[in-house]
Amino acid sequence: MNAVVALDTLIRDRRVWRGQPAALPSGAQPTGIAALDAALPARGWPEASLTEILLPADGVGELEVVLSTLSRLTRSGQRVVVVAPPYVVYAPAWQAAGVDLAWLSVVDARDGDIAWAMEQCLRSGSCAAVLGWPVRIDDRTLRRLQVAADTGRALGFVFRDRAALANPSPAALRLEVGPGVLDVHKCRGGNPPAPIAFARS
Amino acid sequence: MLWACVWLPSLALDAALRSREPPDGPFALVTGSAQQRRLVAVDARARAAGLAPGQRLAEAEAVCRNLQTVEYDPHYMQESLALTAAWAYRYSSEVRIDPPRAVVLEVERSFGLFGPWPRIETRLRGDLAALGFRHRIALAPTPRAARILANMQDGAAVASPEDLPQVLGSIPVARAGLPPDAAAALAGMGMRTLGSLFALPRAALQRRFGSELAEALDLLLGRRPDALAAYRPPDRFDARIDFGCEVKHHQGLLFPLRRMLGDLAAYLAARDGGVQRFVIRFDHVDAPPTDIPIGLLAPEREAAALFEVAKLRLEQTTLPAPVLELGVHADALPPFVPESADLLDARAANALPWPQLVERLRARLGEDAVYGLRVDPDPRPECAWVRDGDSGKIESPSLPRRPTWLLPHPIPLRGPTPRILAGPERLETGWWDGGDVRRDYYVLELATGQRAWAFSTPGECGPFMLHGWFA
Known part of the structure; x- marks a missing residue:
C-alpha cells in the first residue's frame, strides 16, 4: 500500500457511494442557474466535455442557459468561440448580458466545415468554450468533438433540434430546453434528475 | 578575422535532389542538345552502376536501365548558392559568395553570440543537413585559405595566421586555386607543393610570373585583404x-x-x-x-x-x-515580433495559440471567416453592431431589452396572435443617412413558447415583422 488516497478525494470524485446524500462542493464550471447546478452531478457543466442542448425551436431560452457561463469566462480573460450561429450574434444584447466582447469570436463556416472548425477550436486549448450549430452531425462526429473537448480542456456546446433525442449521443450532458423547463436526458456521473422549472428573465 | 568556408561539393545534384521525393534508383543530371545529351552529375548509386559525368546519355541508359534523369539548370544552382548565403547571414554579418560552389563567412566576431568554433561548426553542419546540402567546412584566417582547406580536408581549422604557411605548405600547387598558366609552369619546374613556393623570394617570383601570382599568394596568406563583394540579402x-x-x-x-x-x-x-x-x-x-x-x-x-x-x-x-x-x-518581409508567452501559463503542451488557430481557420474557411464583434452607438437595431474593428469598449446606452439573436432581414411573423410581454418601444431615427426607421417594437411570446422581438407600423399593434429572438 504505497499510495494513500484521502477519503475526501474519493467522496468528492463520486467514486464512493454513500447512503445519505451529502452536500457537494460547487463545481468548477457552474451554469449560473442554481436549480440546474444543484441537479447536475458535476454541480455545473461537465468539465472538458461536450454538452448537447436540444431545443424545439429557436428563441426558447437556449442562450440564456449558457450566457452566464460565457459572461464568467470572457470576464476572466478566456476566449469563447461561436461557430456558425443561426442568426446574427447581436452584440448589444450579449454585452448587456455581461459578455466581454473582446474575448468573443465568431467563426463563419459552411455546412461541411462546422464540425471541423468546432473540433479545431476545442482541441487547440486556447478556447475556454466553443458553441456550435451544426446542420447535420452524426454520432461519430460528436464523439470526435467530445475527444477534442477533453484534449483541449474546453467546454463544448452543440445546439441541435430536439428530434435528435431519438438517437443516442456520446455527449457528457444532454439538456433539453423547452418553454419554461429544463430536462436533463443524460448526465455523466449520475442518473438524470427530474425536469427543472426554468423561469426566463 | 577568422573565415569559415562552406564548400558544397555536389551542389548541382543536391539542388536538384532536395526539391524532389528521394529517387528510388540511380539519378543523374543531363544537359546538351537533343542529339548530344551528356551526364553532368551522378549520384552514388549511379556511380556504383558505372556511370560518370561526361558520359553520353544513350550509353548511360544502355548501362543502367532504371536511370532517372533531370535537366541540369545552372540558374538553379546559383539560386541554391544564394540561399546558402542567405542562410549563412544568420551566423555572420560578413558573408561572401565564392562561385561556383562555396560560401565564406567571417565567424570570429560571432563567437561571443554562438560560442567557440566547434559549437558553431556543429550548428552549421546541422543546418546544412536539414537544408539538404552535402558540405565540407574549414576554418582559416583568410577566405582563400579556408576555401582551399575545405576542398582538401573537411573539418580543418587553423586559428592563427602564423600557422597558416605551415598548414598550407603540404597542399599541391595544382589544387591551390592559383592562376592556371602559372600553376602549369610551376608544375613543369618541379614545384609540387605550396611550401616550396613560399620558400622562394617574392621579388623573383614576381619577376618571373608577373604580379598575378604574387597577389594570389598575398591573398592566400592574408598579406592583403580579399576583395570579394560582401553578400547583402535581398528584400524579397x-x-x-x-x-x-x-x-x-x-x-x-x-x-x-x-x-x-x-x-x-x-x-x-x-x-x-x-x-x-x-x-x-x-x-x-x-x-x-x-x-x-x-x-x-x-x-x-x-x-x-x-x-x-x-x-x-x-x-x-x-x-x-x-x-x-x-x-x-x-515581396514584403516585415519585421518579426515573436509572441510573448507566459512563463507561468498552465496550458497543455500541445496547445495551439489563438493567433495560429485563427490562421488555420482562415486558411480553410476564408479570409473573413473569423471575426470579433463590437457595439455601435447607432440607435437603429441593425446598425448597433459592427464586425471586428478595434475592440475599444463602448458602453451601450441603457436601452430596453434587446434580443440575443437578430435576423439579418426582418420577416413577417405568422401564426396565432402572440401575447405581448413588453412594448411598444418607438424607434423613429436614422434621418441623417436616408435609412429612416419608424417602428414600434414589441416583445412577444408565441404559442410555441418562443420569445420574439417584432415590430409593427407605429400606432398599430400588428401585423408584426419578426426581427429577433430572445434565445
Whole structure:
C-alpha cells in the first residue's frame, strides 16, 4: 500500500457511494442557474466535455442557459468561440448580458466545415468554450468533438433540434430546453434528475 | 578575422535532389542538345552502376536501365548558392559568395553570440543537413585559405595566421586555386607543393610570373585583404522549382512545397524578419498559371506554420491542369515580433495559440471567416453592431431589452396572435443617412413558447415583422 488516497478525494470524485446524500462542493464550471447546478452531478457543466442542448425551436431560452457561463469566462480573460450561429450574434444584447466582447469570436463556416472548425477550436486549448450549430452531425462526429473537448480542456456546446433525442449521443450532458423547463436526458456521473422549472428573465 | 568556408561539393545534384521525393534508383543530371545529351552529375548509386559525368546519355541508359534523369539548370544552382548565403547571414554579418560552389563567412566576431568554433561548426553542419546540402567546412584566417582547406580536408581549422604557411605548405600547387598558366609552369619546374613556393623570394617570383601570382599568394596568406563583394540579402524572396515533368496530384506538390517554405523560413530567420503575404504560383503546360495568395494576420516565420496554412489552402484549390513549375514569391518581409508567452501559463503542451488557430481557420474557411464583434452607438437595431474593428469598449446606452439573436432581414411573423410581454418601444431615427426607421417594437411570446422581438407600423399593434429572438 504505497499510495494513500484521502477519503475526501474519493467522496468528492463520486467514486464512493454513500447512503445519505451529502452536500457537494460547487463545481468548477457552474451554469449560473442554481436549480440546474444543484441537479447536475458535476454541480455545473461537465468539465472538458461536450454538452448537447436540444431545443424545439429557436428563441426558447437556449442562450440564456449558457450566457452566464460565457459572461464568467470572457470576464476572466478566456476566449469563447461561436461557430456558425443561426442568426446574427447581436452584440448589444450579449454585452448587456455581461459578455466581454473582446474575448468573443465568431467563426463563419459552411455546412461541411462546422464540425471541423468546432473540433479545431476545442482541441487547440486556447478556447475556454466553443458553441456550435451544426446542420447535420452524426454520432461519430460528436464523439470526435467530445475527444477534442477533453484534449483541449474546453467546454463544448452543440445546439441541435430536439428530434435528435431519438438517437443516442456520446455527449457528457444532454439538456433539453423547452418553454419554461429544463430536462436533463443524460448526465455523466449520475442518473438524470427530474425536469427543472426554468423561469426566463 | 577568422573565415569559415562552406564548400558544397555536389551542389548541382543536391539542388536538384532536395526539391524532389528521394529517387528510388540511380539519378543523374543531363544537359546538351537533343542529339548530344551528356551526364553532368551522378549520384552514388549511379556511380556504383558505372556511370560518370561526361558520359553520353544513350550509353548511360544502355548501362543502367532504371536511370532517372533531370535537366541540369545552372540558374538553379546559383539560386541554391544564394540561399546558402542567405542562410549563412544568420551566423555572420560578413558573408561572401565564392562561385561556383562555396560560401565564406567571417565567424570570429560571432563567437561571443554562438560560442567557440566547434559549437558553431556543429550548428552549421546541422543546418546544412536539414537544408539538404552535402558540405565540407574549414576554418582559416583568410577566405582563400579556408576555401582551399575545405576542398582538401573537411573539418580543418587553423586559428592563427602564423600557422597558416605551415598548414598550407603540404597542399599541391595544382589544387591551390592559383592562376592556371602559372600553376602549369610551376608544375613543369618541379614545384609540387605550396611550401616550396613560399620558400622562394617574392621579388623573383614576381619577376618571373608577373604580379598575378604574387597577389594570389598575398591573398592566400592574408598579406592583403580579399576583395570579394560582401553578400547583402535581398528584400524579397523568390524561389521556383521546375519539375521537368507534369505533376498531376496534390500529394506530389507537398514535398517540394514543404522544402520551399523551409527555405523561406531559413531565409527569414537569417534576416530576423517574418512574412505576412506571399504567393504560391503553379505554372501549367497550356493554361494560365494558378496563383494562391496567402495572407496571414501577423508576420510568421516558422516553417511548420507556413506549410500548414499553405497546405490547407492548396487542398481547397482545384488546379486546372498538371503542374510544371512551382514558385513561392514574397515581396514584403516585415519585421518579426515573436509572441510573448507566459512563463507561468498552465496550458497543455500541445496547445495551439489563438493567433495560429485563427490562421488555420482562415486558411480553410476564408479570409473573413473569423471575426470579433463590437457595439455601435447607432440607435437603429441593425446598425448597433459592427464586425471586428478595434475592440475599444463602448458602453451601450441603457436601452430596453434587446434580443440575443437578430435576423439579418426582418420577416413577417405568422401564426396565432402572440401575447405581448413588453412594448411598444418607438424607434423613429436614422434621418441623417436616408435609412429612416419608424417602428414600434414589441416583445412577444408565441404559442410555441418562443420569445420574439417584432415590430409593427407605429400606432398599430400588428401585423408584426419578426426581427429577433430572445434565445
